[in-house]
C-alpha cells in the first residue's frame with residue numbers, strides 16, 4: 426500500500442479528479458477527509474470508501490468561507506489524530522474575458538483558487554510540522570504554465586499557484602514538507618463542460634459544450650481528454666513517500682498539450 430497509515434485532506438473531492446484521488450488514496454491505505462460544497466456528493470464518496478473497507482470522513486461546506494477553509498484541518502486532526510498530506514484541489518474557471526469583467530466574479534475566482542487554498546495551507550503547516558514533515562499538493566492547470574485565450578483571471582490564479590508552490594517548496598524543504606502541483610490539461614469532468622460553456626467564451630455556432638469538449642481534446646497530441654484517474658495517479662505519486670526527493674514541481678498531466 427502506497428499511502429499506508431497516512432492521514433490527509435482532499436478538497437473538491439465530491440467529483441472529478443478529487444473524487445478519484447480520495448478513493449484511490451483510501452484504497453492505498455490513507456484515512457481521507459472528503460471535502461466538498463455538495464453534501465450528497467461527499468456522502469457518496471465517503472460511502473464508496475468505507476464500503477470498500479477504507480477510512481474516510483465527510484466535510485461539506487463552502488471553501489470560500491474562511492472559517493470552513495481553516496476548519497477542515499481541525500476537523501481532520503480531531504477525527505484521525507494527525508495530518509500527513511493535503512490536496513488543495515478546489516478551483517473554478519472564472520470569467521472568459523477581461524473586457525466587461527464583473528469584478529465580483531474576479532473576487533470570487535481569486536478567493537476560491539488562491540485565497541481559500543492559502544488559508545487551508547496556513548492551517549495545515551503546524552500539523553505537518555508536528556508530524557515531522559508531510560506533503561502538500563495544489564491543483565494548478567496547464568493554464569498555470571501557458572496562456573489560455575479564454576481564461577485571463579484563471580491564468581493569473583493558476584500561474585500564482587505555480588509560483589506559490591515554488592516558494593513554499595524552498596521555504597519548507599528543510600522541515601521535510603514537500604510542496605508540488607499537478608497541472609491538468611482538459612480532463613473529462615463536469616468542470617470541463619463549464620470551461621467551454623462560459624457565456625462569453627464565444628461558443629461557435631452549431632457547437633454544444635459537449636461537442637466542443639471532444640473537438641478541443643482532439644487537438645491535443647494524444648487526441649483525447651484526460652480521465653480523472655490519470656490525474657489522481659500523478660497526485661498519488663506526488664503525495665506519497667515515493668516522491669521523497671520531489672518538491673517545487675508543477676507536473677503537467679495533459680497528454681502532451683504543453684510539450
Ligand SMILES: NC(=O)c1ccc[n+]([C@@H]2O[C@H](COP(=O)([O-])OP(=O)(O)OC[C@H]3O[C@@H](n4cnc5c(N)ncnc54)[C@H](O)[C@@H]3O)[C@@H](O)[C@H]2O)c1
Nearest residue numbers: 437439440441442462487488515516566609611612614616
Ligand atoms: N477539468 C479540467 O479540465 C481541469 C483542467 C485543469 C485544471 N482543473 C482544476 O481542477 C480542479 C477541479 O476540477 P475537476 O475537473 O476535478 O472538477 P469537478 O467539476 O469534477 O468537481 C469540482 C468539485 O468542486 C466542488 N466545489 C466547487 N466550489 C466549491 C467550493 N466553493 N467549496 C467546496 N467545494 C467546491 C464542487 O461541488 C465539485 O464537486 C480545479 O482546481 C480546476 O481549476 C480542471
